[in-house]
Amino acid sequence: MKPIKLELIGFKSFFNHTVIHFMDGINCIVGPNGCGKSNIVDAIRWVLGEQAPSRIRGKSMDSVIFAGTEKFTASGMAEVSFYFENDEKNLPPQYNSYDEICITRRIFRTGESEYMINKMSCRLTDIVELFLGTGFGTRAYSIIDQGTITSFATSSPEDRRLMVEEAA
Amino acid sequence: MKPIKLELIGFKSFFNHTVIHFMDGINCIVGPNGCGKSNIVDAIRWVLGEQAPSRIRGKSMDSVIFAGTEKFTASGMAEVSFYFENDEKNLPPQYNSYDEICITRRIFRTGESEYMINKMSCRLTDIVELFLGTGFGTRAYSIIDQGTITSFATSSPEDRRLMVEEAA
Amino acid sequence: SKERFIETFNKINEKLAEVAPILMSGGRASLRLMDESNLLDGGVDIVVNPRGKKLISIDMLSGGEKALVGLSLVFAIYKIKPSPFCVLDEVDAPLDEVNTGRFITLIKEFSQNSRFMVITHNKRTMEAANQIYGITMQEPGISKAVSLTIDQIFNEEAEIQ
Amino acid sequence: SKERFIETFNKINEKLAEVAPILMSGGRASLRLMDESNLLDGGVDIVVNPRGKKLISIDMLSGGEKALVGLSLVFAIYKIKPSPFCVLDEVDAPLDEVNTGRFITLIKEFSQNSRFMVITHNKRTMEAANQIYGITMQEPGISKAVSLTIDQIFNEEAEIQ
Ligand SMILES: Nc1ncnc2c1ncn2[C@@H]1O[C@H](COP(=O)(O)OP(=O)(O)OP(=O)(O)O)[C@@H](O)[C@H]1O
Numbered sequence: 001m002k003p004i005k006l007e008l009i010g011f012k013s014f015f016n017h018t019v020i021h022f023m024d025g026i027n028c029i030v031g032p033n034g035c036g037k038s039n040i041v042d043a044i045r046w047v048l049g050e051q052a053p054s055r056i057r058g059k060s061m062d063s064v065i066f067a068g069t070e071k072f073t074a075s076g077m078a079e080v081s082f083y084f085e086n087d088e089k090n091l092p093p094q095y096n097s098y099d100e101i102c103i104t105r106r107i108f109r110t111g112e113s114e115y116m117i118n119k120m121s122c123r124l125t126d127i128v129e130l131f132l133g134t135g136f137g138t139r140a141y142s143i144i145d146q147g148t149i150t151s152f153a154t155s156s157p158e159d160r161r162l163m164v165e166e167a168a
Numbered sequence: 169m170k171p172i173k174l175e176l177i178g179f180k181s182f183f184n185h186t187v188i189h190f191m192d193g194i195n196c197i198v199g200p201n202g203c204g205k206s207n208i209v210d211a212i213r214w215v216l217g218e219q220a221p222s223r224i225r226g227k228s229m230d231s232v233i234f235a236g237t238e239k240f241t242a243s244g245m246a247e248v249s250f251y252f253e254n255d256e257k258n259l260p261p262q263y264n265s266y267d268e269i270c271i272t273r274r275i276f277r278t279g280e281s282e283y284m285i286n287k288m289s290c291r292l293t294d295i296v297e298l299f300l301g302t303g304f305g306t307r308a309y310s311i312i313d314q315g316t317i318t319s320f321a322t323s324s325p326e327d328r329r330l331m332v333e334e335a336a
Numbered sequence: 337s338k339e340r341f342i343e344t345f346n347k348i349n350e351k352l353a354e355v356a357p358i359l360m361s362g363g364r365a366s367l368r369l370m371d372e373s374n375l376l377d378g379g380v381d382i383v384v385n386p387r388g389k390k391l392i393s394i395d396m397l398s399g400g401e402k403a404l405v406g407l408s409l410v411f412a413i414y415k416i417k418p419s420p421f422c423v424l425d426e427v428d429a430p431l432d433e434v435n436t437g438r439f440i441t442l443i444k445e446f447s448q449n450s451r452f453m454v455i456t457h458n459k460r461t462m463e464a465a466n467q468i469y470g471i472t473m474q475e476p477g478i479s480k481a482v483s484l485t486i487d488q489i490f491n492e493e494a495e496i497q
Numbered sequence: 498s499k500e501r502f503i504e505t506f507n508k509i510n511e512k513l514a515e516v517a518p519i520l521m522s523g524g525r526a527s528l529r530l531m532d533e534s535n536l537l538d539g540g541v542d543i544v545v546n547p548r549g550k551k552l553i554s555i556d557m558l559s560g561g562e563k564a565l566v567g568l569s570l571v572f573a574i575y576k577i578k579p580s581p582f583c584v585l586d587e588v589d590a591p592l593d594e595v596n597t598g599r600f601i602t603l604i605k606e607f608s609q610n611s612r613f614m615v616i617t618h619n620k621r622t623m624e625a626a627n628q629i630y631g632i633t634m635q636e637p638g639i640s641k642a643v644s645l646t647i648d649q650i651f652n653e654e655a656e657i658q
Pocket residue numbers: 011012013031032033034035036037038039040063064065066067068146386389392396397398399400401430638
């Protein structure tokens with residue numbers, strides 16, 4: 001499940017259509033405070049099926065829609081698409097013949113959500129199931145949010161137990 | 169109340185007698201992770217009368233005593249002395265004639281504590297009263313601990329109120 | 337007392353109006369009473385408006401933006417009641433280069449009236465120092481303090497490790 | 498199941514014994530069951546021993562030491578079950594120069610098998626990158642992503658601001 005590229009439109013501060021390509025090795029994201037780097041991490045969590053607004057620094061699920069600035073009005077929708085190479089061929093049978101997989105998530109101001117796999121409509125659970133067993137998804141230890149690395153050392157014994165269980 | 173120098177003996181990782189002189193302007197403290205920089209902040213809070221072990225990253229008040237290493241045995245006592253210039257002449261009458269003030273705090277493994285002003289035995293409350301009205305002491309906003317600066321922005325409305333009240 | 341609380345509240349907002357635009361490149365931050373009718377113990381909210389962006393909830397701010405808001409509040413209070421001694425432990429850690437520069441400009445100004453003790457890993461902050469103490473642990477677990485000049489630390493840091 | 502939990506628990510300790518000494522210059526970290534008799538849902542403690550120092554409680558560790566313990570745990574789990582994609586957001590912020598170097602050595606090794614996305618303000622970490630995206634906000638409040646080379650960002654960062 002090698003990540004190939006991430007597309008964002010209307011997602012938080014990414015008002016315009018933005019594409020980020022991933023290459024082998026280390027892909028660094030840099031820029032000034034507040035320019036949108038951690039918003040990309042939120043976009044990745046969100047498109048992988050995140051359901052808790054607080055985990056992507058929002059009050060409600062529609063906090064991810066571009067809220068407008070002094071010059072630009074708010075968007076009506078946020079959309080993120082995440083493209084992967086199916087190199088390990090470890091996906092559920094109905095998708096395993098594809099060389100490339102694209103998952104898409106949309107949310108509208110009205111509150112409606114849409115989910116797609118290879119541009120075909122599906123449910124959120126289909127996306128979540130797609131990643132089970134691929135060593136991917138919003139697991140505790142493959143996406144480390146800003147400011148959280150010390151909490152792995154200082155967390156409660158119960159939380160640390162959960163981490164061990166998730167690694168199983 | 170210009171700080172002149174800080175002396176530490178047996179305080180946390182400062183096993184040996186250490187003196188830090190303060191000059192006008194910016195005094196930078198640098199060094200590798202874990203070398204003892206924040207321990208100096210703990211020493212300052214402690215000698216100014218801190219009574220909550222958690223505010224100086226300890227489980228109990230005697231956590232500040234040098235706990236020993238593989239090569240050196242634990243100390244029996246911790247002592248910090250903090251020297252000030254009485255330049256504003258705004259101290260309680262019994263101390264205001266001094267040009268220089270030295271406050272000392274000691275704690276023993278046995279649990280006993282000693283407090284001194286200008287090397288004369290006193291109570292902890294004498295030290296706390298000394299600083300009232302000097303714009304000094306362990307106030308919320310003149311000592312900013314590592315990792316806490318963002319919490320001033322994200323704190324609860326009640327905590328923020330306390331901050332305003334303290335600034336009054 | 338109620339009057340004193342309101343007076344301090346207003347003074348802080350006055351100073352925030354001076355300090356926040358400097359740290360947040362034109363942005364604004366101000367305190368807001370959560371309950372105007374309850375001056376005795378009502379909570380105090382903080383409203384932030386980064387330059388050009390809409391007024392947003394504080395949890396949507398970035399790590400660096402939150403640190404800048406925190407510093408604005410701390411420095412606003414400092415301007416009302418300057419403490420003779422200020423201790424800052426790694427407050428510049430979340431800041432990018434330009435914001436570090438703005439932070440340094442402010443502490444240089446304030447340090448003309450107060451002695452500052454600033455713990456940092458940031459070379460630009462170290463360059464602003466009047467004096468630098470290097471803390472080392474040559475003997476494992478045992479701290480030692482050495483007064484240094486700027487050139488020494490850049491070599492010292494390499495040597496210690 | 499109980500067996501699978503214990504098996505993972507032991508595997509993590511095995512990997513911690515490899516990774517912690519690298520990140521913590523000879524120090525050690527290991528997981529410990531709080532209640533040996535309760536394998537079903539007993540808590541898991543972490544025991545840390547920085548090189549040469551005595552075994553100490555985790556809250557006495559420094560900011561940087563806690564980050565290194567956190568990274569040791571995260572990387573130990575990675576070694577058991579490498580994820581094809583790892584996202585690290587400013588995990589190097591609390592680290593000094595030498596520890597940043599150790600962190601970089603490890604992610605360079607792991608990134609031979611996985612794609613890493615690393616958000617950082619640290620120039621040394623940027624130098625280790627195979628590719629760099631600069632995120633800018635020329636238009637206030639509107640993010641833009643630009644693929645950059647190393648020389649470009651050091652100028653770009655200055656220009657943006
Ligand atoms: N729904 C939204 N619409 C528009 N802008 C938003 C929205 N949600 C968040 N933002 C903006 O995104 C910015 C935060 O971006 P982000 O957290 O990605 O910054 P960052 O690059 O990680 O900065 P730092 O280096 O300080 O961590 C905030 O200033 C906020 O105004």
